[in-house]
Amino acid sequence: MHDLIIRNVNLVDGRCGQDVLIGAGRIVAVGPALDATASGTLDGGGNLLSPPFIDAHFHMDSTLTYGMPRVNQSGTLLEGIALWGELKPTLVQDAIVERALAYCDWAVAKGLLAIRSHVDVCDSRLLAVEALLDVRARVKPYLDLQLVAFPQDGLLRTPGTLANLRRALALGVDVVGGIPHFERTMADGAESVRILCELAADEGRLVDMHCDETDDPLSRHIETLAFWTQRLGLQGRVTGSHLTSMHSMDNDYVSKLIPLIRDAQVGVVANPLINITLQGRRDTYPKRRGMTRVPELMAAGVDVAFGHDCVMDPWYALGSADMLEVASMGLHVGQMTSAAGMRSAFDAVTVNPARILHLDGYGIAPGCRADAVLLQAHDPTEAIRLRAARIAVIRAGKIIAESPASAAMLHIEGRPSRVDWTHRPNRT
Numbered sequence: 242m243h244d245l246i247i248r249n250v251n252l253v254d255g256r257c258g259q260d261v262l263i264g265a266g267r268i269v270a271v272g273p274a275l276d277a278t279a280s281g282t283l284d285g286g287g288n289l290l291s292p293p294f295i296d297a298h299f300h301m302d303s304t305l306t307y308g309m310p311r312v313n314q315s316g317t318l319l320e321g322i323a324l325w326g327e328l329k330p331t332l333v334q335d336a337i338v339e340r341a342l343a344y345c346d347w348a349v350a351k352g353l354l355a356i357r358s359h360v361d362v363c364d365s366r367l368l369a370v371e372a373l374l375d376v377r378a379r380v381k382p383y384l385d386l387q388l389v390a391f392p393q394d395g396l397l398r399t400p401g402t403l404a405n406l407r408r409a410l411a412l413g414v415d416v417v418g419g420i421p422h423f424e425r426t427m428a429d430g431a432e433s434v435r436i437l438c439e440l441a442a443d444e445g446r447l448v449d450m451h452c453d454e455t456d457d458p459l460s461r462h463i464e465t466l467a468f469w470t471q472r473l474g475l476q477g478r479v480t481g482s483h484l485t486s487m488h489s490m491d492n493d494y495v496s497k498l499i500p501l502i503r504d505a506q507v508g509v510v511a512n513p514l515i516n517i518t519l520q521g522r523r524d525t526y527p528k529r530r531g532m533t534r535v536p537e538l539m540a541a542g543v544d545v546a547f548g549h550d551c552v553m554d555p556w557y558a559l560g561s562a563d564m565l566e567v568a569s570m571g572l573h574v575g576q577m578t579s580a581a582g583m584r585s586a587f588d589a590v591t592v593n594p595a596r597i598l599h600l601d602g603y604g605i606a607p608g609c610r611a612d613a614v615l616l617q618a619h620d621p622t623e624a625i626r627l628r629a630a631r632i633a634v635i636r637a638g639k640i641i642a643e644s645p646a647s648a649a650m651l652h653i654e655g656r657p658s659r660v661d662w663t664h665r666p667n668r669t
């Protein structure tokens with residue numbers, strides 16, 4: 242006897258009317274009208290069953306601190322970093338854990354079951370590191386939390402940071418982080434990239450650097466990151482996060498840069514909610530958008546994910562762990578309005594970050610982990626358009642969250658009727 246059978250779902254690849262059989266935490270079979278029984282049955286109702294959402298870029302140590310000790314007045318990255326610097330000495334470990342766990346609850350309810358979070362290692366107490374290692378262990382049964390050792394105040398700019406970063410890795414943090422554009426000089430930025438990539442190569446770690454999060458078109462640390470990736474044989478193991486300077490770069494230079502990123506197999510994470518608000522703050526009009534060149538990178542064959550980055554912290558006042566909101570913003574900012582473009586925005590919060598995080602067994606196919614989200618939508622684009630309700634969230638074959646389907650009753654002109662937001666003009 243198997244554990245669960247989900248009847249009549251659509252899949253992301255377009256197959257309709259599929260059943261999904263689950264046993265021992267894995268997907269056993271997928272197909273139409275499966276002849277099988279299980280102890281539990283979930284009626285999919287023709288809705289979309291997707292593998293869970295993944296956030297490839299987040300800051301869980303700062304989440305839910307909005308307004309502490311004050312609000313970011315300029316709306317810039319630099320005031321956010323300064324504000325976080327004011328807050329850091331007052332942080333208490335229990336409170337970080339409590340806020341992170343509250344956020345993880347939001348994430349699960351939204352079908353977000355894997356998060357890569359950067360954790361600031363510049364505070365010698367490593368308070369946030371210890372807190373998030375604790376959180377990672379506590380949420381493991383229901384959420385995969387991957388941690389990046391992140392030198393928020395700069396690796397070379399702040400004495401003692403390299404030692405702190407090494408200690409964080411020794412304590413169990415997974416990935417090597419960096420922030421070359423925040424070092425004092427371009428030369429120091431490049432040097433920090435070399436040091437951190439060599440450290441990752443020595444220790445067999447993945448790398449994910451905040452890179453060129455600025456409107457300065459001459460901030461070109463992504464080139465250095467791709468260079469060291471190739472030089473040290475780290476292809477497929479390195480991620481460049483943000484890359485917002487690419488928005489403002491000269492097109493001739495970018496025509497050489499994008500093939501370099503692709504050849505080095507460097508993954509890219511754009512954070513559309515954050516960068517549409519943080520960047521371009523010194524512009525009058527026209528005002529730059531501040532998201533990296535997502536459609537062009539995707540067209541070149543680069544793995545691009547959309548990250549949430551922040552929720553209610555010194556950099557961003559909004560957010561709710563809803564990766565469909567993130568995908569929608571990325572789609573709009575990148576003008577990805579073709580059918581293929583909208584579809585690829587869904588990939589940017591599912592399969593693409595799964596590759597960037599090196600997640601095992603991700604997908605709706607026999608042998609994959611039985612993790613999934615049942616969305617009140619027929620296909621991925623409709624899910625983005627509707628910010629579809631998460632009817633059921635499944636982890637290791639068990640339903641761990643449910644939401645009522647979104648519905649409304651109209652009482653107008655004497656004709657009570659139920660609103661149906663699905664609209665498929667091209668279907669005959």
Ligand SMILES: [Zn+2]
Pocket residue numbers: 298299300359451550
């Ligand atoms: Zn970030």
